[in-house]
Amino acid sequence: MSVSVGTSTPTSGGASAAGARTRRPIRHLPWGSWALGGFVIVYLVWSLAPVIIAFLFSFNAGHSRSVWQGFSTEWWTGPQSVFNDPLYREAILHSLLLAGLAVAVTVPLGVSLSIFLGRWRGVASRPASMLATLPLVVPELVLSLALFFLVTKLLHFISLGTPAQVVGQVTYILPLVIVITRGRLASIPAGFEEAALDLGATPLGAFRLVLVPLLAPAILASAIVSFAVSIDDFVITQYMSSTSATQSVPMVIYNSTRGSATPALNASAMVMGVATILLCGAGYVMFRVLSRREEISLPQASTEAAPGAPLGEGVW
Secondary structure (H helix, E strand, O other): OHHHHHHHHHHHHHHHHHHHHHOOOHHHOOOHHHHHHHHHHHHHHHHHHHHHHHHHHHHEOOOOOOOOOOEOOHHHHOOOOOOOOHHHHHHHHHHHHHHHHHHHHHHHHHHHHHHHHHHOOOOOHHHHHHHHOHHHOOOHHHHHHHHHHHHHHHOOOOOOOHHHHHHHHHHHHHHHHHHHHHHHHOOOOOHHHHHHHHOOOOHHHHHHHHHHHHHHHHHHHHHHHHHHHHHHOOHHHHHOOOOHHHOOHHHHHHHHOOOOOOOHHHHHHHHHHHHHHHHHHHHHHHHHHHHHHOOOOOOHHHHOOOOOOOOOOOOO
16 A cells, blocks of 8 residues: 555656646747747738838839839929829828817717716616627628718718718727727726715816826827727728718728829828827827826835734725
């Protein structure tokens, strides 16, 4: 019996050690970090190389967008450049206008709806929350067709063009703002506003001085996402457009690729891409600043209670 026990103990220990070795994460394996790093590099090259090549061809000396004919800034400063050609210049301005209007309408409306849905308690609260995010799962083409028939057959006071494009983009982007803001609201205890009310603040003051600063990172993130989605949207903007004056950059790119477009088309895409990258970078810096302001460090002495004292007797 003693021999059996002695031989079984190392066996079980060896089995557990072998099991521990087999359960190690892949990044801890000798080849794991190299494999993951290689996969990331391949993915970045696969996704960014076409974009970089398209941007480089905006400096092509010739009219081709696929054959390199030398370096030139003709399509940036020449008479047919992106800023001198009315087609591209108006498309860039219209895209920026739509993005600005979409952010100005979507963010306040989405934040308000998020707070309302987060505080609504009742039988219909869950169905209402589901309906508020329904456009996220509806195909954009189906949503565009529905909005087109709604505007042209029922809502005659909304004309095709900029008004209809703004309404369509707000309808499409609003669920994204609601999801982002409600995720932030879930991490904010309700006691913060209650404490402000107990200290004499009005409901509006508690909302302005307590809730809005805590929601600032989510509001900023919602604005960045709304701008990026709006400036890149094609389907809804295409269906809601009226004339060539309401063409956005994605629409011009789609219509020009089938014809004899010049590298100025690549330059217009580069302008929008750089604008989006700069906005996202500035938004990330602001997000970091706002996040650091929320870090409240309590003194260690105020949270330490005497040994053996009941929980909660520390000085706060």
